[in-house]
Amino acid sequence: MPAIPGATTTPAPAQASPPATPQPPAKPTLNLVVLDPGHGGTDSGARGDNGGIEKDIVLVFARAAKIMLEQQGFQVVATRQGDEDPSFDDRAAIANAQHDAVVVTFHVATTGQANTARTYYYEFQSSSAATPVAGIVGLGPNSSPAAASALPILPPVAATSTVGKLVPWEEAQLRYVSASRKFADLVQAEIARSFPGSPGLSVAAPERDLRSVEAPAIAVEISSVDSATTQQLDAMSGSMGAAIARAAVAYRAVYEPGDK
Amino acid sequence: MSRNLKITLGILVGAVLLGLLSLHGLHQSVQRLAEGPASEEQARLAVVAPPISTPTDVNTTAHIFWRSTAALDRLDPVDISIPLSADTAVRARQLLHALIVSAPTEDQKTLPEDITVLGFYVLPDGTGIADFSDGLSSETPSGILSESLAVTSITKTLESNVSTLRRLKILIHGQEVDTLAGHVDLTGFFDMHPAPGASPPAPAASTPN
Numbered sequence: 528m529p530a531i532p533g534a535t536t537t538p539a540p541a542q543a544s545p546p547a548t549p550q551p552p553a554k555p556t557l558n559l560v561v562l563d564p565g566h567g568g569t570d571s572g573a574r575g576d577n578g579g580i581e582k583d584i585v586l587v588f589a590r591a592a593k594i595m596l597e598q599q600g601f602q603v604v605a606t607r608q609g610d611e612d613p614s615f616d617d618r619a620a621i622a623n624a625q626h627d628a629v630v631v632t633f634h635v636a637t638t639g640q641a642n643t644a645r646t647y648y649y650e651f652q653s654s655s656a657a658t659p660v661a662g663i664v665g666l667g668p669n670s671s672p673a674a675a676s677a678l679p680i681l682p683p684v685a686a687t688s689t690v691g692k693l694v695p696w697e698e699a700q701l702r703y704v705s706a707s708r709k710f711a712d713l714v715q716a717e718i719a720r721s722f723p724g725s726p727g728l729s730v731a732a733p734e735r736d737l738r739s740v741e742a743p744a745i746a747v748e749i750s751s752v753d754s755a756t757t758q759q760l761d762a763m764s765g766s767m768g769a770a771i772a773r774a775a776v777a778y779r780a781v782y783e784p785g786d787k
Numbered sequence: 788m789s790r791n792l793k794i795t796l797g798i799l800v801g802a803v804l805l806g807l808l809s810l811h812g813l814h815q816s817v818q819r820l821a822e823g824p825a826s827e828e829q830a831r832l833a834v835v836a837p838p839i840s841t842p843t844d845v846n847t848t849a850h851i852f853w854r855s856t857a858a859l860d861r862l863d864p865v866d867i868s869i870p871l872s873a874d875t876a877v878r879a880r881q882l883l884h885a886l887i888v889s890a891p892t893e894d895q896k897t898l899p900e901d902i903t904v905l906g907f908y909v910l911p912d913g914t915g916i917a918d919f920s921d922g923l924s925s926e927t928p929s930g931i932l933s934e935s936l937a938v939t940s941i942t943k944t945l946e947s948n949v950s951t952l953r954r955l956k957i958l959i960h961g962q963e964v965d966t967l968a969g970h971v972d973l974t975g976f977f978d979m980h981p982a983p984g985a986s987p988p989a990p991a992a993s994t995p996n
Contacts, residue, residue: 565969565970566969570969572929572969573928573929573930581929615965634930634931634970635930636930636931636932636933637928637929637930637933638859638860638928638930638932638933639860639930639932645860645931645932647931651975652954652975652976652977652978653978697974726860730935732931732935732971733935733938733971733972733975734931734970734971734972735965735966735970735971735972735974736970738972746931748930748931748932750932
C-alpha cells in the first residue's frame with residue numbers, strides 16, 4: 528500500500544513481527560548449605576584417648592567449612608553455633624525451612640584410619656515405615672514369645688508411599704536419596720583427593736540425622752577421635768572445608784531442585 | 788645376751804616372717820583383684836546368658852559376619868561349626884550369641900563381648916525381633932561406621948543362616964530406641980531376604996559389608 532502524504536504512520540500490525548515471548552523464570556539454583564555439627568550440649572559424642580570430644584571437634588570442622596563455602600558464594604546456615612544439642616527433628620526443621628539447599632552433617636568416628644573420612648547418604652530399607660513399630664514398643668526383656676506373637680502384625684508400608692505433596696516427616700529424605708548420593712559421591716571424591724586412604728565412593732547407611740531432611744543431605748564422618756590429637760583433627764578442618772566447598776560448587780552445576 | 792633379749796629378738800624375727808608372708812598373700816590378692824572384672828563378667832554372663840540348646844540342635848556350619856581381616860571397614864563371612872536348633876527363634880539366638888562371643892580375633896568383633904540377647908521373637912510374617920541388653924547401645928563404639936558394621940553383621944548373619952526371616956527389628960532392653968549409639972537409625976526394620984520383585988526405594992550402592 529502506498530503511503531499517503533501527511534497521513535500519520537501507524538505501527539506495523541502485530542502479525543508483522545514475532546510476538547514477544549515471556550522469559551522463562553530463572554532456574555532455581557543451589558545457593559545455600561546447611562551445616563550440622565553433630566551432638567552438642569549434654570551429648571558429647573565420641574571421646575578420644577587424647578582428650579578430643581566429638582561435639583567440639585565437629586564445631587571446628589563446621590566453622591572451617593562455613594568460611595570456605597562463603598568464599599565460593601554460598602550462604603551458610605548452621606543448626607548450632609555453640610554447645611547446644613538440638614534434637615534430630617530440630618535439626619531437620621532448620622534444614623527444611625531453607626530453599627534450594629543441601630545439608631552436611633559432621634561426625635567424628637571412634638574407628639578408622641586416622642586422617643581419613645567417609646561420606647554417607649541415607650539408606651531406606653524397603654520394609655521400613657514411618658510408624659510401624661508402635662505395636663512392639665514396650666516389649667519387656669521378660670516378655671514371653673507368646674506375648675510377642677500376640678502383637679499386631681503391621682503390614683510393611685511401601686517406602687515409596689509419599690503421595691502428592693504430603694510427605695511423612697520420617698520419610699522426608701526418601702525423595703532425595705538419589706540426589707544425596709550424587710552429592711555424597713562428589714564430596715567423597717574431593718575427600719579422597721585431600722585425605723589419602725579415604726574411600727573413593729560414598730556409602731549408604733541409615734544415619735539418623737538425615738532421615739527427616741527434605742533436601743540433598745549427607746553425613747561426613749572424620750576418623751578418628753581415638754587415633755589423633757585434637758590439634759591434628761583441627762588441622763584437617765581447613766582441607767575438609769575446602770573439599771566440601773569444591774564439591775558443593777561441582778554439585779551446583781548439576782543441581783536440580785527436587786532432584787530425585 | 789640375756790634370755791629376755793633372745794626371746795624379744797625371736798618374736799621380732801617371727802613377726803617379720805609373718806609380715807613377709809602376709810605381704811606375699813596381699814600381693815596375690817591384689818593380682819587376683821586386678822584380673823577380677825573379666826572373670827566376674829564371665830560369671831555374670833554365665834548366669835544371664837546360659838548356653839542355648841534344644842533337643843533339635845545339630846552341629847551346623849554357620850556363616851558368621853565379622854570384620855574382614857583385610858579391611859576393618861568391611862565384613863566377611865567366617866564359617867564356624869556350632870550347634871543350631873531347628874526352632875527359628877532359638878536358632879537366631881544361638882547365631883547372635885556366636886556372633887557376640889566367637890569372633891576369631893579382637894579386631895574382628897563387631898559387637899561388644901559382654902552384651903546378651905535377651906530375647907528373639909519371630910512373627911508370622913517373618914519379622915524377627917531381636918532384643919539386646921543395654922550394652923549394645925552403651926558399649927558399641929560410637930560412630931556411623933562402627934554402628935553400621937554392628938547392625939549389618941547382625942542382619943547378614945541372620946540372613947545367611949535363617950531362611951525364614953524377612954526383616955529384623957532391633958530393640959534394646961525391650962524398648963525401641965532412636966539410634967544404636969547416636970548415629971544409626973534403629974526406628975525402622977532391616978531387610979532380609981527381600982521378597983522377589985521387591986526393590987528397595989533407593990539403591991544402596993556400597994553398604995559396608
